[in-house]
Amino acid sequence: MAAPLRLDFVTSADRVERLPETAVEIAIVGRSNVGKSSLINALANRKALARVSNTPGRTRLLNLFALADGGAVMDLPGYGYAKASKTERAGWADMIEDYLLERESLEMVVVLVDGLVGPTELDRDMLDWLRSHEIPHTVVATKHDKVKSSKRERRKRDLAEGCQLEKGDIVWVSSNSGVGIERLRGLVGSWLALD
């Protein structure tokens, strides 16, 4: 059984140059409201480690978390927050892209896609961009609990196809029901080589 990740908040920064160095790191990206902060809380089995909000776009900074025994997790700001101004959106995109291109310790990008509605066009843009830069990434589908059980097989197939991936390549999770959380903890452990 994969134990909760012993994550602690380290710092927030508005650009990659201002972050402390880490030995090995994974980053969590996804559109605003996809469930990034909720997932970090679920992985750590903590209620309010990362901020969760009903107001999309609240996490506007690079938020760094670290494990007690080494390794780090980056909570990136959600892309595509509709209510932000164009300049603000462009600023976030630059911040995220610079981080993804320049963070030396980055081992794996976890791309969250909404299990009910994904992938959106922005998700596909992100996947294309990661592929074009050959940045290692894994797609995780969130909110498994929101997909009716009768529709799950179909949804899993459609989501994978939309991401140009095989069904088995995608890790399905729910921060609410706990589905897939242990499996993802195990994967995080292997990416951060904690075993």
Ligand code: GTP
């Ligand atoms: P930003 O920081 O704004 O980019 O959003 P985020 O990606 O961090 O999303 P957050 O974790 O704040 O969750 C957004 C909303 O989705 C909240 O209302 C959560 O309660 C809800 N949510 C997150 N995960 C799940 C899930 O697994 N199941 C269900 N049903 N709701 C979820």
Ligand code: MG
């Ligand atoms: Mg968040």
